Amino acid sequence: MKKIIVAPLNWGLGHATRCIPIIQGLLDNGFEPVIASDGVALELLKKEFPKLISFELPSYDIEYAVKGKNFKWKMIVQLPKIISTIKKERNKINKILEAYNFDGIISDNRLGVYSKDVPSVFITHQLNVLTGNTSWFTTKLHKKYIQKFNECWVPDVENGQNLSGKLGHPTELIGNVKYIGPLSRLCKKPMPIKYDLMVLLSGPEPQRTILEQKIIAELEKYPKKVVFIKGIIEKNQTKIEKGNVTYFNFMNSIELETTFNESNHILCRSGYTTVMDLAKLNKKAFFIPTPGQYEQEYLAKKFDREGIIPTCKQEKFTIQKLDKIDFYKGFTNYSKKITWKELFDLF
Incomplete structure (x- = not known):
C-alpha cells in the first residue's frame, strides 16, 4: 500500500x-x-x-x-x-x-x-x-x-x-x-431531539476559556436542556451533569455526530470546519466569532447578511440573543x- x-x-x-x-x-x-x-x-x-x-x-x-x-x-x-x-x-x-x-x-x-x-x-x-x-x-x-x-x-x-x-x-x-x-466527518441522520441547545467550543486559548466562562454564566438564565462540549482533548472523557446542562470535555466523531443530530440549535464559533459541518447537517445555529480572527468575523457577517445564521461579538453575547435563531433559515445542504x-x- x-x-x-x-x-x-x-x-x-x-x-x-x-x-x-x-x-x-x-x-x-x-x-x-x-x-x-x-x-x-x-x-x-x-x-x-x-x-x-x-x-x-x-x-x-x-x-x-x-x-x-x-x-x-x-x-x-x-x-x-x-x-x-x-x-x-x-x-x-x-x-x-x-x-x-x-x-x-x-x-x-x-x-x-x-x-x-x-x-x-x-x-x-x-x-x-x-x-x-x-x-x-x-x-x-x-x-x-x-x-x-x-x-x-x-x-x-x-x-x-x-x-x-x-x-x-x-x-x-x-x-x-x-x-x-x-x-465533513459528520452525516445527517433522523434522530429524536434530545437537547434544545448544543454548545460546541474549540479554538486557541485564552479565547476558548473566556467564551466558556461567559456562556456558563449565561446558561444560568436558560431553562431548557443543554449539552456543552468544551473542546478540551484529554486522555479520558469526562461527563458532568449540573442542573439542565450536561458537560463533556470532548467527544469523538461518532458521539459528536449523534449529539449534533439530537440537538435543535447549535451555539459555536464561526470557524470554517464548523461551518462545513453545519451545512452538511442542515442545522440552525448562532455564531460567536473568535475576537480578532478576521476569517471567523468575515464568515459570521457573511452568513448573518445572507439570513442563514445570526451572530454577535463575544463581549455582547447574552442568552436572549439565541431567540434570533428562529428568524434565520439555517443551512441547506451544500454538500x-x-x-x-x-x-x-x-x-
Whole structure:
C-alpha cells in the first residue's frame, strides 16, 4: 500500500477534524495514511485512528491575544517564530522521508510540510488571507507558499452558492487549485431531539476559556436542556451533569455526530470546519466569532447578511440573543460528493 502523510495544523481542532474524512478516504481506497502533527490536533487524530502510525512535528507555539483588537499585532510580532517553525517542520519532514518510504503528502495549512521528491497537496479555504489593511501582504505571502505544492485543495465548490465566500474565491486564481467540495466527518441522520441547545467550543486559548466562562454564566438564565462540549482533548472523557446542562470535555466523531443530530440549535464559533459541518447537517445555529480572527468575523457577517445564521461579538453575547435563531433559515445542504479516487490519482 502507498503511504501518505496527513499533516494538519494544530490551531484549534478544525484542521484536524476536517482531515478525518480524508484519512478515511485514503483507507477506503487502499492507501496507508500516516498522521503528522502536534498538540491537541495530534492527540485528537490518534484517538480517532489509534492503529495508525503517527509522527510529532514542531509546534508553532503561538501566543494569542486576550483582547481581540490586539490579535493581528500579536501575530505579526511572532512572525519570525512562525517562519522559523516552518523551516523546522520542513527539515523534520525531509528527515522522515529519508528514513521511511512515503509516496505523498497532504498538508492542511502546514506551510513547511511538502517535498520535491513526492507529490504534495496543500489544503486551505483561505486563498485570500484576511488581516485588515495588511490582507494584500498576507495573501501574497500565503500564495508564495501554496505554489510550492503540486496541488492546492479548497474544501468548497468553485461556482454558485458557496461556503467560503471571498476567502476561497480570489479574483486571480492560483494555477494549482482544485475545488474538492466541503469536507465533513459528520452525516445527517433522523434522530429524536434530545437537547434544545448544543454548545460546541474549540479554538486557541485564552479565547476558548473566556467564551466558556461567559456562556456558563449565561446558561444560568436558560431553562431548557443543554449539552456543552468544551473542546478540551484529554486522555479520558469526562461527563458532568449540573442542573439542565450536561458537560463533556470532548467527544469523538461518532458521539459528536449523534449529539449534533439530537440537538435543535447549535451555539459555536464561526470557524470554517464548523461551518462545513453545519451545512452538511442542515442545522440552525448562532455564531460567536473568535475576537480578532478576521476569517471567523468575515464568515459570521457573511452568513448573518445572507439570513442563514445570526451572530454577535463575544463581549455582547447574552442568552436572549439565541431567540434570533428562529428568524434565520439555517443551512441547506451544500454538500458535494467528493471523488476520492480521482483526487488520489495524484499519488
